[in-house]
Amino acid sequence: MIQEPQQFASDNYAGICPAAWAAMDEANRGYVPAYGEDPWTQRASDSFRSLFETDCEVFFAFNGTAANSLALAALCQSYHSVICSSSAHVETDECGAPEFFSNGSKLLVAQTEGGKLTPEAVRALATGRSDIHFPKPRAVTITQPTETGQVYSLEEIRALSATCRELGLRLHMDGARFANACAALGCSPADMTWRSGVDVLCFGGTKNGMAAGEAILFFDHVLAIDFDYRCKQAGQLASKMRFLAAPWVGMLESGVWLSNAAHGNECARQLATAIADLPGIEPMFPVEANAVFLRAPEAVLEGLRARGWRFYTFIGGGARFMFAWDADLSRVDALARDLRAAVTEANRGETLAA
Template identity: 60%
Template sequence: MQHFASDNYAGICPEALAALIEANNSGHEPAYGDDSWTQGVCDRIRDLFQTDCEVFFVFNGTAANSLALASLCQSYHSLICHELAHIETDECGGPEFFSGGSKLLTAPGIDGKLTPDAIETIVTRRADIHYPKPKVVTLTQSTEVGTVYSVEEIRAIAAIAKRRHLKVHMDGARFANAVASLNVHPSEITWRAGVDVLCFGGTKNGLPVGEAVIFFDKTLAVDFAYRLKQAGQLASKMRFISAPWLGLLNNDVWLRNAKHANAMAQLMAERLAGIDGVKVMFKPQANAVFAELPPHVAQALRAKGWKFYQFIGSGGCRLMCAWDTLAETVEQFTDEIRALCAAR
């Protein structure tokens, strides 16, 4: 049975699994990234972004974001993020831990997006040593509420960041979905727009485990390999982390996976829009739909075995589509909602 709780409920996509199996067939391989695969995958990512960036692989998103952010600030600095940012709400203090105590300064913003004004307000609020000095702006692309920053929005944020001497980090747990949604080259919403570091999510896109940390500003990556090692993020059998990325990168499987997930969210939203008593909360631009369902409907769906999360601090439901979500699943789910709504 498929669910809409999270895109990490999905398994490994066939191409990634095939690459993993193929990597296993080569017998003995040097460890810690000196194998036949890892540097090749790094090069592929450099090609993809059309720039000479530094690429590192880590095990998950907590580590990717926390370590990337820790490399951009010291413990007495602060990070500016949206109040719904995953690093604020769902990492159990990971960024604070890896940075040794950096504070997250949260800003409100419609559609889950930071704005230049919100950043400016935070940066200018305090200028004394009794409050941690802002050093980083971090954006989630696509956002935690399924929206997407436009190229212009990112550029505007990066512009204010540069003016205020802040580094720009992008939490790209669902970066592929944003690229698919905007239909732009990946460079357009990253380094060409002013992003310094990207955490490029692989797990939700079809990998078993693993994310890539990409430093477009290579000076920020100095000794980052040591940081990873110390932080328990250096895989010994690295090829099993890196090779599956080949499965995603070859033939643009990563984009195809993302497009499919986005299309399923679109389908979900369209079908929900037509149901009396259901309200879609944000314009779905990636692979998430947030919808207010009548409480008895949400309850009945769960009783039937459907899994999905409550949206923090609201009555809404978060419905995530994955690379393998079937149209039939969306149809069945929305049919059941329609029936349940009609029943009262």
């Protein structure tokens, strides 16, 4: 089996972390009832309730696209709309899944700086139209941290939720990298969510170190009514649910969910620090979680590629580096060195050309 050298193109390229793996191994013993009637599912759900310090409703889905779409569909009818940022994953990378699961709810896209929604942007979209010829705004979704690696502060979340409450909107948090946000702010999951007015959270397990799986947490019980039917109908109920639940037990009970995320964040900071003095290279967004987006001359990016590095440039042409739970710090250093070399080389080329 050919393996890729470790890259930082995506935190989806990493495998399963030891804590998740060990829990799956332990879960793989004996017979247990299917479809979530097993002790692992109960235990994982209780772990979430314990971690979030509240009696929330917990559901499991196979991936983030489904989790987000199901959660939004539970907040909306087809003729409602969802306010999101122009860089929101639901808008840019889910192939119309929110529209599909909701049978047509439109996404209203705010063009905001760096992917962060603001109360002003929400208000503008929510109040721009109030006639029946346009889908009625019903929910707001924010990604925490954003797709650009920024973290909403608690104050920002509270300001957004206050605006939502005022305007009759529900607040959904896409937490594909929720753990990274918690590690970044050092706050409790409860503070970041229901205590700040979040109604529903999709807590990502895959990027956090699992094989697959996201948890959907409803902090308002009414919103969760019949949500189990919704998951089942949408092909998101695992028969051998224990294997979706056990990794959560392994990660939540051990605290690995947080240490994994903290490590990814550290790698990002380390890269940012190592290249802070490089001329012509600058972060496109504040480095607050496990991502670094670099704006760099094309010649520099070419130099990086020539040195074997792979990365995406789909956001504003910048090079994205995304650090997984097991990113190798020495490889982060290697990346910084290669970047420095590429800059030098590019500058030399420019000098020669001049």
